[in-house]
Amino acid sequence: MRTPAPLLCALSLALRATVTATAGACKDLISQNKIVRVGQPFAWNCTYFPLTYGDVHVTWYRASSGTPLPRNISKRIHQEHTWMLILPLTDRDSGMYQCVITHSRSCHIIHVNLTVKKIYPCVGSRNRSLNFLYDYDQILHLGNSESLNCHMHFPDSCRVQSIRWYKDCEEIPSEQQKFIPWETKLFVHNVSAEDGGKYTCTARLVHPGNPGKRYVLVQSIRVDILESGRPGGKIPKIIYPRNNSIEVRPGSTLIVDCNITDTKENTNLRCWTVNNTMVDNYYSDSKRVQEGIETNISFQDHIFYTVNITFREVKMEDYGLPFICHAGVSAAYIMLRLPAPDVQAYLIGVFVALTVVVTLVLVIYSSFKVDIVLWYRSAFHSKETKEDGKLYDAYVLYPRPEEGSPCHRMDRLVLKLLPEVLERQCGYKLFILGRDGFPGQAVASVIDENVRLCRRLIFVLDPEPGSSSAALLQSLSEEQIAVYSALIRDGMEVILIELETVADYGALPQSIQYIRQKHGAVRWREDAMAQSPSAKTRFWKEVRYRMPPRRYPPASQSQSQRYTPSTCAAGKWQPTAGSLTH
Amino acid sequence: MSKELSMALPFYRHVSDLNQRVWVLQGQTLIMAPRKANTVPVIVGLYPCPHLETLEKDRGKPMYLGLQEPQCSLLCTKIGGQPVLQLNERTIRNLYHYPEPEKPFLFYHNEVGSTSTFESAAFLGWFIAADSTGQSPVVMTQEVGKTFVTEFVLTTLS
Known part of the structure; x- marks a missing residue:
């Protein structure tokens, strides 16, 4: 029977008006699109949390007809509890469906736009690569053992049987160790990159509305393999601190970084604590010690975190207290300690100061050695005479000029100036051969006897060419054996006085060179001594410096006396009356 | 009183379960749904609670959970005598x-192998959960290991 078109239109309008009247006061919740395959069993549960929880009334409508779906479970399209069931889908089922949720005081609508297509997985190679063919996207992680899921969401009245799995349209044999199907899942052991791709699961569905019929459900799943992005129980590693102490002065500012490496997957708290309290809370009033803003650098397989602790001003109470950096279950502390006194710097300072002082003293001493020694002798001289068995302070050895040859310089120095200064002004007692010897006594005998009684040997050298070189050598040759034996025997110190600059020391006898090298020499300039001789001039200071310290005062007493020769025979110097002898 | 702490940004994760479902937002409700090509999983932000000293030990890491978009937090509060999970504007x-x-917003994040559970700090024994099949809302349950899924997998954003 054919219904007249106007009547159908009128009926349709009337029905729409009914739906609209029913849903007119209802609030749209969501609108969802669903692409499904022809021939498949289809179920959609009308749930919307929390609206559909509790005492609600759910009614399914097909928008085109405006009538509620029948609740007769033997119908191909029907409502079962809150479910809409289509067993199976036909290409005429495309269109809008509405689920109206009514409560005692509210009404809501969920819109479902169903598109039924004749597309089957593993049928028609040209459609294989299109994404929309896949019902689900599922993910497996490399190296893990995980599972795929054949999502089947049907009312409890349905029974799902014999689920099968296909990879790239090839059925996966059930005896394979790699893949183990269990209930709706397919376990995949030790996921590798090759496990990605297209999977298909099929199942047979039995519904009490038509118990003899087996509805075949087919789902296609695109499986992506990702790097293992799951927490693997790896504990974070604190690189610094390492339970170490830090030397810091009180009052100073201190910033200490806590360096941590952790996996990207972990969700650990990183913080600084003291006395089991976050430092920010512990110092919440003063804010003297605070945690800094965390920074991080991402690497391929881990993240490097840095979170610092800042002491605005280190106080005594901070020393010896562990400040702990936490990263999840890992922890490491720092402890502050007072700086040790810098012994090394102190020692270096003392050493440098001592060196400077010693150097200064040495420089001063070397520059003013003569003056210092002379001053010391004059300041601390002893009144007592040291009994050393000596009669004379010095034996004056000089080249005696040949008979008749004038040698005024030598005579002037030896016979006049030396006695004048050393004896009269300074109180020394000299033995001058030619002045103090007894006439007729053998020279060698005199020397031998008297040198032993003297504390120093004054050796006057006159290197003036032509005048006395030969005489010097000649006269020395006469005396030198005795003199040298005395020197060697008694270890007597020698004062070498040069009358002039010696041009060529090599011309001098080796013995003289040796003496000069060992004891040095004092140079005398006649012109500089033109004035009245004084013990305070440089030359005489040098000579006095080399002379033994005087043990008795020469000054007023000696100077008031007229010089008189003395005898070396007496144990002690006594001015005696006598005449000057040559 | 507000103060600056060390983490400028929370940890961002996708949350899924062992049944190839992910957390998605449906209206104002957090649900678990099978992952499809056009599924947009929510990005969950996690901030570790810095108040270690005031919380229970050995239950896991106390965390604040929230969504990146819209910015909100997960709150476990008692309604009608039962703890329920809500999205809160804080x-x-x-x-x-x-x-x-803030205990109602705190969840103890306990990791066992590669899965995580989230136990309410305010209501111990109550876990974030979802019905084990199909598309189901994320709720609170104390029926661990029954029809509800309480084990979730956190994955870093690629």
Whole structure:
């Protein structure tokens, strides 16, 4: 029977008006699109949390007809509890469906736009690569053992049987160790990159509305393999601190970084604590010690975190207290300690100061050695005479000029100036051969006897060419054996006085060179001594410096006396009356 | 009183379960749904609670959980005598910087192998959960290991 078109239109309008009247006061919740395959069993549960929880009334409508779906479970399209069931889908089922949720005081609508297509997985190679063919996207992680899921969401009245799995349209044999199907899942052991791709699961569905019929459900799943992005129980590693102490002065500012490496997957708290309290809370009033803003650098397989602790001003109470950096279950502390006194710097300072002082003293001493020694002798001289068995302070050895040859310089120095200064002004007692010897006594005998009684040997050298070189050598040759034996025997110190600059020391006898090298020499300039001789001039200071310290005062007493020769025979110097002898 | 703490940003994760479902937002409700090509999983932000001293030990890491978009936090509060999970407009950054631990917003994050559970700090024994099949809302349950899924997998954003 054919219904007249106007009547159908009128009926349709009337029905729409009914739906609209029913849903007119209802609030749209969501609108969802669903692409499904022809021939498949289809179920959609009308749930919307929390609206559909509790005492609600759910009614399914097909928008085109405006009538509620029948609740007769033997119908191909029907409502079962809150479910809409289509067993199976036909290409005429495309269109809008509405689920109206009514409560005692509210009404809501969920819109479902169903598109039924004749597309089957593993049928028609040209459609294989299109994404929309896949019902689900599922993910497996490399190296893990995980599972795929054949999502089947049907009312409890349905029974799902014999689920099968296909990879790239090839059925996966059930005896394979790699893949183990269990209930709706397919376990995949030790996921590798090759496990990605297209999977298909099929199942047979039995519904009490038509118990003899087996509805075949087919789902296609695109499986992506990702790097293992799951927490693997790896504990974070604190690189610094390492339970170490830090030397810091009180009052100073201190910033200490806590360096941590952790996996990207972990969700650990990183913080600084003291006395089991976050430092920010512990110092919440003063804010003297605070945690800094965390920074991080991402690497391929881990993240490097840095979170610092800042002491605005280190106080005594901070020393010896562990400040702990936490990263999840890992922890490491720092402890502050007072700086040790810098012994090394102190020692270096003392050493440098001592060196400077010693150097200064040495420089001063070397520059003013003569003056210092002379001053010391004059300041601390002893009144007592040291009994050393000596009669004379010095034996004056000089080249005696040949008979008749004038040698005024030598005579002037030896016979006049030396006695004048050393004896009269300074109180020394000299033995001058030619002045103090007894006439007729053998020279060698005199020397031998008297040198032993003297504390120093004054050796006057006159290197003036032509005048006395030969005489010097000649006269020395006469005396030198005795003199040298005395020197060697008694270890007597020698004062070498040069009358002039010696041009060529090599011309001098080796013995003289040796003496000069060992004891040095004092140079005398006649012109500089033109004035009245004084013990305070440089030359005489040098000579006095080399002379033994005087043990008795020469000054007023000696100077008031007229010089008189003395005898070396007496144990002690006594001015005696006598005449000057040559 | 607000103060600056060390983490400028929370940890961002996708949350899924062992049944190839992910957390998605349906209207104002967090649900678990099978992952499809056009599924947009929510990005969950996690801030560790910095108040270690005031919380229970050995239950896991106390965390504030929230969504990146829209910015909100997960709250476990009692309605009708039963703890329920809600989305709250307070941000987890605000909670993280709050000087006291905000227990209704805190969940003990306990990791076992590659899965995580989230136990309410305010209602111990109550876990974030979802019905084990199909598309189901994320709720609170104390029926661990029954029809509800309480084990979730956190994955870093690629």
